Amino acid sequence: MPSATADDLLYAADPVLWAREVLGYHPDLWQADLLRSRSKKIILNCSRQSGKSTTCAALGLHESIYRHPSFGLVVAPSQDQSGELMMKFDEFRSAVELPSDYLSTDTKLAVRFSNGNRFIARPGSEKSARSFSAVTLLLEDEASRVLDDLYNSVRPMLAVSNGRHVLMSTPFGKRGHFFRLWNEQRDLWEWYEIPAEMCPRISPEFLAEEKRTNPWFEQEYHCVFMETNDSVFTFEQVAATVSNEVEPLLIEVPEW
Structure with missing residues (x-):
């Protein structure tokens, strides 16, 4: 680590101050709450273009610089998507003055500090992600489209490190672990619901046009889990057929 200064102590304690003064990034109110949170489990249900990936990239860089040990891992449905968050991480890193020997490895998809x-x-592959351990910050981008196999395989990486897990996404139908966690287990997570109206960078005029022309408007901008196109029955109809009060029907099979 570089020699600590008075500013470093302040920046280590307050990632929002650091983001504003060092990165030139001025987070919205909910983004500031996210940067300051120390919750172990965070789930973000956000409008498109709300800045969720940008905020998590800043969070990952702050932890990489000011917390030790720190191992941040980004998973997403594809390499392009995980690489997009990594690109934001690198853009922020270019704004930070670090000693020339502070990085021992620096590639498009991996940074190792001295x-x-x-x-x-x-990328979104269960096989390519499950080899890691002792992850302290697990960032799952576009979580509604991450396969359940990948989600199930990366969760154990947090067991020993007692690491943090941040899921961020716009909804993609009533399916998968992102919907299940949001719908059934949200009370176990620190949760954020961020519709487009909470993002000052999205104009009312743009939203008005999208509302008229985009059939996915409620999903893409209002955080609504819509029925999947291939569903014969709605999620609520299927859920209504299940009851814990009915005894299972046991049929005795005769012995021959």
């Missing part, structure tokens, strides 16, 4: 901290982006 103090041993790492930040890595992986």
Whole structure:
């Protein structure tokens, strides 16, 4: 680590101050709350273009610099998507004055700092992600489209490190772990619901046009989990057929 200064102590304690003064990034109110949160489990249900990936890239860089040990891992449905968050991470890193020997590895998808901290982006493959351990910050981007197999395989990486898990996404139908967690287990997570109206960079005029022309408007901008196109029955209709009060029907099979 570079020699600590008075500013470094302030920046380590307050990632929002650091983001504003060092990165030139001025987070919205909910983004500031996210940067300051120390919750172990965070789920973000956000409008498109609300800035969720940008905020998590800033969070990952702050932890890489000011927390030790730190291992940030980004997973997403594809390498392009995880690489997009990594690109934001690198853009922010270029704004930070670091000693020339502060990085020991620097590629498009992996950064290793001289103090041993790492930040890595992986594609949406269960096989390519499950080899890591002791992850302290797991960032799952576009979580509504991440396969359940990948989600199930990366969760154990947090067991020993007692690491943090941040899921961020716009909805993609009533399916998968992102919908299940939001719909059934939200009370176990620190949760954020951010419709487009909470993003000052999205104009009312643009939203008005999208509302008229985009059939996915409620999903893309208002965080609504819509029925999937191939569903014969709605999620609520299927859920209504299940009851814990009915005893299972046991049929005795005769012995021959």
